[in-house]
Amino acid sequence: MIGGLTVVPVLVAGGSVFGAEVFGVDWKKPISNDVVGQLVNLQDRYAVFIFRETGLDNAGHIAFSKQLGDKLEVNPFFYGRENDRVGESLLFDVGNIELDGSLVKSNSRRWHHSMDNALWHTDSTYHQQRSKYSLLLSHGDAVTGGCYTHFADTRRAYSDLPQDLKDELEDLIVEHDLWHSRKLASPIIYGSPTDREKALKPPAYHRLVQTAPDGRKTLYLAAHAKCIIGRSFGESQELIWRLIDHCTQSKYVFSMEWLSGGDVVWWDNRQSMHRSNPYLEGMSARDVRRSTVVDDGPFAFGVTSQGNGELNSLAK
Numbered sequence: 001m002i003g004g005l006t007v008v009p010v011l012v013a014g015g016s017v018f019g020a021e022v023f024g025v026d027w028k029k030p031i032s033n034d035v036v037g038q039l040v041n042l043q044d045r046y047a048v049f050i051f052r053e054t055g056l057d058n059a060g061h062i063a064f065s066k067q068l069g070d071k072l073e074v075n076p077f078f079y080g081r082e083n084d085r086v087g088e089s090l091l092f093d094v095g096n097i098e099l100d101g102s103l104v105k106s107n108s109r110r111w112h113h114s115m116d117n118a119l120w121h122t123d124s125t126y127h128q129q130r131s132k133y134s135l136l137l138s139h140g141d142a143v144t145g146g147c148y149t150h151f152a153d154t155r156r157a158y159s160d161l162p163q164d165l166k167d168e169l170e171d172l173i174v175e176h177d178l179w180h181s182r183k184l185a186s187p188i189i190y191g192s193p194t195d196r197e198k199a200l201k202p203p204a205y206h207r208l209v210q211t212a213p214d215g216r217k218t219l220y221l222a223a224h225a226k227c228i229i230g231r232s233f234g235e236s237q238e239l240i241w242r243l244i245d246h247c248t249q250s251k252y253v254f255s256m257e258w259l260s261g262g263d264v265v266w267w268d269n270r271q272s273m274h275r276s277n278p279y280l281e282g283m284s285a286r287d288v289r290r291s292t293v294v295d296d297g298p299f300a301f302g303v304t305s306q307g308n309g310e311l312n313s314l315a316k
């Protein structure tokens with residue numbers, strides 16, 4: 001029990017903790033700044049928090065997210081309330097329900113989008129100003145047919161690397177590109193993004209080895225990671241996926257099952273990776289919505305071309 005909060009760790013191993021279920025937050029009324037401060041301090045250590053049956057709606061979801069940072073990501077594909085099932089530009093619809101209320105059809109664009117989310121990734125690494133937190137809230141009834149989100153501890157995974165590899169990785173800069181991971185997950189649909197799509201999401205550059213909020217070093221990786229500056233595409237992909245495979249070994253991973261409407265998971269993109277289950281035939285309605293809190297910390301803007309001429313020679 002910490003300040004009225006009960007924190008039950010999920011993965012305790014190797015002298016490290018990762019993920020926790022948190023009890024004791026009264027979601028029926030506005031969360032005080034004191035409680036938010038306690039939660040953020042604890043979150044720096046655990047990286048992933050699960051809250052069950054919060055009873056939050058869209059407004060409560062957005063209000064709590066705004067207490068965690070000044071700016072939330074705006075959904076660039078939000079075309080107004082009449083064209084969006086969720087009806088909020090600050091929430092991303094990651095459910096399996098179409099605008100008309102029907103379940104997503106296999107091989108529809110939404111279906112293929114879910115395949116991108118099923119690759120191990122970190123949200124918004126393809127933004128030059130990255131995002132620090134993501135918060136998923138489930139609505140409606142519990143899902144049948146298997147509904148999980150999986151998390152990997154990139155801090156502990158980094159600490160277990162051999163020193164010579166740590167030395168090799170220390171100064172590497174990675175180009176992240178949303179269209180790269182979309183193409184990986186679904187080459188038929190996303191093999192040729194439109195000019196509008198590419199203009200909406202240009203690539204971004206971030207250091208591979210970073211200092212996590214808890215002070216430990218971590219790997220900042222994602223399926224969006226396309227190239228390492230100074231290396232060929234093939235060499236880059238070989239190293240990137242070797243590291244992702246390392247980070248996502250079962251000893252660094254836990255799986256959160258979505259049990260009830262109102263369940264929330266809040267994770268720190270600066271010190272974890274995640275993936276969801278892809279949509280499956282026979283899965284019931286899965287109404288999950290995400291807010292994303294923009295990073296305002298010291299590494300928020302990654303590596304920009306100003307002052308780093310190497311970026312200009314990336315194209316190989």
Ligand SMILES: [Fe+2]
Binds near residue numbers: 121
């Ligand atoms: Fe994600």
